[in-house]
Amino acid sequence: MRQKELKLVMTFHTTSDAMAFEKQCKTDGAPGRMIPVPRAITAGCGLSWCASPDDKGALLNVIRKLSLSNTDLYQCMV
Amino acid sequence: MIYLDNAATTQTKPEEVINAVVDAMHRLGNAGRGAHGASLGASRTVFDTRVLLQEFFGAEDPRCMVFTANSTESLNIAIKGVLSKGDHVIATVLDHNSVLRPVYSLEEQGIEHSFINADPMGNPVYEDFEKLIRPNTKAIVCTHGSNVTGNLVDIKRVGEIAHRHGLIFIVDASQTAGVFPINVKEMGIDILCFTGHKGLLGPQGTGGMYVRNGVDVKPLLHGGTGVQSYNEHQPSEMPTKLEAGTLNGHGIAGLDAALRYINRYGMTSIREKEESLMKRFYEGVKSIPDVRIYGDFSSFHRCGIVSLNIGDYDSSEVSDELFTRFGVATRPGAHCAPLMHKAMGTEEQGVVRFSFSHFNSEAEIDEAIKAVNILATE
Known part of the structure; x- marks a missing residue:
């Protein structure tokens, strides 16, 4: 297994929200990719967006643009 | 064969619809069930179709669009999901068994119903809607077009009556979606139920519903959603709340192609x-x-x-x-x-x-x- 790195991870309550977020990130050129939600955050499955902690501003812009309320941001080793 | 049974299902589908289903069957995994390429491919297809449907019906948000297997499932979710013991619902004699049977089935739960009659031409007697409204009336269910006569119903007119009395307005668009413009906002529709295999020209086994933001619909099915797995209850967020179990991703890929065909043609x-x-x-x-x-x-x-x-x-x-x-x-x-x-x-x-x-x-x-x-x- 590769070495873990500190990442910014954003979680969603539904797959639909995750897809809306991914689509907007692609449109806006916001960096990152979808990964399974790390167990350090929840064991409850689902998708999360993984990016560098430096990209927090760009991701918050996407959240604001979509008016997503059910998202949480974490910093964790991924 | 000269196929003139298109109100049952449109037999001839655009070639691109067939190709999209075949391609999806080669390529897609299960939507919302992982972050690998096949699953994400399915999730993206489902979401893209949700957005297309949102635009197609003038909905406020893609999360208002729910996928089901057909109009019957949508209507069961809608009718059983908004009515509770002691409520009264109004439907019409123009309605299909996909409306009538759910309504009849609720009698046992103490939910009353009344039906709007038809005039000699087969049109609903619009004046009767207000006459049948009772203090406990919760909703009006109405078809947009009769599957027997082909008569259209003035949905905007019925929607205005429903909203004047604070009722939830549920519309069955089985015979009209894809052929007649439907704008849920302009027509005052709270819940729109549609099938994918008739006028929308998609595969059988596809369908869906629009649920206006703020309308609370209890789930009919409870089960896997790919999210919140340790939550003992069905997630409360739309559209996941009403989408338990694996979606028909292959069919939805076909519906996606069908919507694009209709938009182009x-x-x-x-x-x-x-x-x-x-x-x-x-x-x-x-x-x-x-x-x-x-x-x-x-x-x-x-x-x-x-x-x-x-x-x-x-x-x-x-x-x-x-x-x-x-x-x-x-x-x-x-x-x-x-x-x-x-x-x-x-x-x-x-x-x-x-x-x-x-x-x-x-x-x-x-x-x-x-x-x-x-x-x-x-």
Whole structure:
């Protein structure tokens, strides 16, 4: 297994929200990719967006643009 | 075969719809069940289709669009999800069993119902909606177009009545979605139920519903969602709340292609072709002796349906002759709309329904007219 790195991870309550977020990130050129939600955050499955902690501003812009309320941001080793 | 049973399902699908399903079956995993390429591919397809449907029906948010297997599932979710013990619901005699049976089934739970009658032309008696509203009335359920006569219902008018009285307005668009413009905001629709395999030209097993933000619909099914796995309850967020279990990703890929086809071809062009074929058929059969046509033909702005009987002949016999001798596929009987037939007095005889697609040709219509003429006069 590769070495873990500190990442910014954003979680969603539904797959639909995750897809809306991914689509907007692609449109806006916001960096990152979808990964399974790390167990350090929840064991409850689902998708999360993984990016560098430096990209927090760009991701918050996407959240604001979509008016997503059910998202949480974490910093964790991924 | 001359296929004139498009109100049951559109048999001819755009080639791109078929290709999209095949491609999806080669390529897609399970939507919302992982972050690998196959699963994400399915999730993206499902979401793209959700956005297309949102735009197609003028909804406020893609999360308002829920995928189901068909209109029947959508209507069951809607009717059973908004009504509770002690409520009253109003439906119409134009409605299909996909509305009537859920409504009847709720009698046992102490949920009352009333039905709006039809006038002699088969249109709902609009004046009766307000007369039937009671203090405990919660919702009005109404079809947008009769699957028996093809008559359209003035949905905006009924929506205004519903909202004037604070009622939830549920619309069955099984016969109209894809052919007639539907804007849920302009028409005052709180819940829109549609199927993918008729006018929307998608595969069977696809369908869906629009649920306005703020309308609380209890889930009919509880199960896997790919998210919140340790939550003992169905997630409360839309659309996941109403989408338990694996979605029909392959079918939805076909529906996606079908929506793009309709957007490209133009809904107006599709409707004008269907109306033109319907008019040609109507004009061709209306003067044949012993042919009786049902429904309101004062305007041809109606679903592409002409239902008729020949004398006292059983509609099943006529339909069978049409197919076995002339290769014309029609639908006889009651069309799962018993109250409409009671209103028209056709419970015993049924009617023979001819229903048209923009893929039909004028030559096919002329063959069908010729066949009716022969059966009626020989």
